[in-house]
Amino acid sequence: MTEPNRPQAAPSGTWTSPISAAVVAAGAMPLSQLALDGRDVLWLAGRASEAGRTTLLRQRAGAMAELTPAPFNVRSRVHEYGGGAYAVDGGTVWFSHHADNKLYRVEDSAEPVQMTKEEAVRYADFVPDRARQRLVAVREDHLAGEAHPVNTVCAVGFDGTETILVDGNDFYAAPRLSPDGKQLAWLCWDHPRMPWQGTELWVADVADDGSLVDGRLVAGGMDESICQPEWSPEGLLHFVSDRSGWWNLYRFEHGVVHPLCPREAEFGGPHWSFGGSMYGFRSEDEIVCTYIEDGVSRLASLSTRGCTLTPIDTPYQEIRELRVTPQAVAVLAGSPTIALELALIDPATGAREVLARSIDALPDTGYLSVPRSIRYPSANGRSAYAFHYAPANKDFALPDGELPPLIVIGHGGPTGMATSTLKLATQFWTSRGFAVLDVNYGGSSGFGRSYRDLLKGQWGVIDVEDCVAGARHLAAEALADPERLLIRGSSAGGLTTLSALAFHDVFKAGASYYGVSDLAGLDADSHKFESHYNEYLIAPKAQADAVYRQRSPIHHTASLKRPMIFFQGLDDKVVPPQQSESMVEALRASRVPVAYITLEGEGHGFRKADSVVKTLEAELVFYLRVFGIPVPQGLPQVEIENLAA
Structure with missing residues (x-):
């Protein structure tokens, strides 16, 4: 009998893996925004190989068709995060084209036809109103040249004419027309609130001329978050509210709000983008x-x-x-x-x-790490949550006595949520001998309002404490090498990364993807949607200066002694390049090992295949060199300033 192949003992970081950066880039096709139109199914698919273009696909009677061929890019830029970029009804599709922000119409499989003219006006969250030959949509007007755009609910006629239906609030979302077309519901909120803090649900009657009359408040307020209003087939308004401390379902009937299913569970999520369901x-x-x-x-x-x-x-x-x-x-x-x-x-x-x-073709399961959900103790008697991925590669095993390096991930948002869905970008690391801890720190969604509100006034504290506690927990359990603890994060997770390295002596190196380093600078450069968010996360403006300085890593570079690598899209409008460049300059001047990778044509989040390959490979080379692990052939040269040979 032949003995089955035994895994070869080899140090972490030296394992060869079929999950290359190119496989990660080519294999992950972003899917988003489902729609059902009769028996047709429509969705958006990202094309990393086409510079990150997003296209609209339709399946009809078993056959798939692309409705928006290149160069069309189906994306909205309302609130910068977009979403709700198309609508469909009776075979007709209306969509927003990212390049010019204009609306287009597609009849069946014909060529898209332009509807609107102004590039400085953006649209999202469309609702067809065929009886009046128009779309109802959220409108964001950048024409006036003001510091921030003006948001409204508008009607866009199929001929391109526009009418403002609702105005006066800072933000709007989810306009929803009743089945008989006689009522319109919508969400609105004002600065300084974010929509997961407090929103209002309104309903108005639709007059014969299409205008709105008799608007009335149904639910919501300063401390109640409403999301996803929907009309039942017979015209009863339903919505999700967190008035109980959990996003639960409710029905509005005869002027009374009725809970449908009280439960300590989340039936909704934070409104970062439009069109969620x-x-x-x-x-x-x-x-x-x-x-x-x-x-x-x-x-x-x-x-x-x-x-x-x-x-x-x-x-x-x-x-x-x-x-x-x-x-x-x-x-x-x-x-x-x-x-x-x-x-x-x-x-x-x-x-x-x-x-x-x-992902069309998954790697052999022998190269995949299946995470376990853990709850662990954090600072001040709190508990935090995370997914722990152990190293996994059927061809390799750690030598006796070696513990794996650990990469702790702080998600963005910071109200986001780490999930356990298979991601090749995570398996890229675990199949090379790294352990990964994907943290749902205090402030994350999915665990009720009280957990989400832990971050109120505590951004840069609670999130950091939970990441630090997670790393220490795995090290204490002999599941990670305490001398090889790493942290990485993007956007808000970048602040978590930088703060963990500046204010705690736990992690040995870190990677920041378009991360926040200067809270005051973030306020100065922020787009409208998030321009007051720090009042909730950090402090009201009256107290902000002192707290900002205390929490911003850019003011504590003297405490940053660990190697860092930064990745930055040069077209980022959410966290501008200045945030990364200031940190790189400070670390460079302090003689701390630092690397800086910039990407032309990328914004907040990297969409191009070559960007994914470039950043993943550079991050891997960075960690290997920091830990003195030989860099395999075929990986790129990465300039790390101030790193001893």
Whole structure:
């Protein structure tokens, strides 16, 4: 008998892996914004190989078609984060083209036709109103030349004419027309609040001339977050509110708000982008919904009259988006062994038909690390949550006595949420002998309002404490080498990374992707949507100066003695390049090892395939050189200033 191949003992970082940076870049096709139109299924797909272009695909009668060929790029820039970039009704599609912000119409498979003229006006979250030959949409007007744009709810006629329907608030979202076309619901909020802090849900009647009359407040306020208003087939308004401390479902009927399913679970999420959906109607009496408990998504059928929640069995642990009609239930979902995919679900049997996958060909399971969800102690008696990935590669094992280096990830947002869906970008590290800890620090979504509000006035403190505690916890459990602890993060997670290195002596090196380093500078450069966010995260403006200086890593570079690598898109409008460049200059002057990688044509988040390859390979080379591990052939040269040979 032949003895099965045994894994070769080799140090972390030297393992060879089929999950290369090129595989990560080519294999991950972003999928987003589902829509159901009769029996047609539509969705957006990112094309990293086409400079990050996003295109609209449709499946009809088993055949897939691309409705927006190059150069069309289906993206909205409202609030800078966009979303809600297209709508469909009866085979007609309306969409926003990223290059010029104009609206276009596609009839069946014909060429897109331009509808609007101004490039300085942006649109999102469209609702077709065929009876009046128009779209209702959120409008963001940059024409006036003011410091910040003006947001409204508008009507865009199919002929391109525009009418303002609602104005006066700083922000609007989710305009939703009742089935009979006689009422319009919408969300609004004002500075300094963010939508997950407090929003208002309004309803108005639609007059014969299309204008709105008799607007009235239905729910919400300064300390209640409302999301995803929807009308039932018979015209009853439903919505998600966190008035109980959890985002739960409610119905507005006869002037009274009724809870549908009180539960310590999240049936909604933070409004960073438009068009999100976590529930929909199969009939007047049945809602199909997804909700999050203990960081895991579940699918269920909810009786609207009996308020009975019946689970629907699926293999998924993250359901990112859900669309429902009487004929179909579609999800964007994934799990630790399933990369994000688009599937049709039969609610009666749980049977699923996969229509699209974010990764067409997965590596052999022997190269994949399946995470475990952990809860661990953090500062001041708190608990924090994370997903722990152990190194995994069927061809290699750690030598006896060696513990793996650990990469701690602080997600962006900072109200975001780490999920366990299979991501090749994580497996890139674990298949090379690194352990990974993906942290849901205090302030993350998915664990109720009180957990989300832990970050109030504590950004740069709570998040950092939870990342530090997670690294120490795994080191104490002999699951990570305490002398090789790393931290990386993007955007808000970049501040977490820089603060952890400046204010704690735990991590040996770090990577910042378009991270925040100067809170005052962030305020000065911030776009409208987030221009007051720091008043919640850090301090009111009256106290801001002292706290900003205390929390901003740029003022504590003397404490930053650990090697750092920075990645920055030069077109980033959310966290401008100045934030990274100031840190690089300071570390360079302090003779701290530092590397700086810039990317032309990239904004807040990298979309191009060559950008993904360049950044991942550079980060790997950086860690290997910092830890004195030989760099394998084929990897690029990375200039690390001040690093001894």
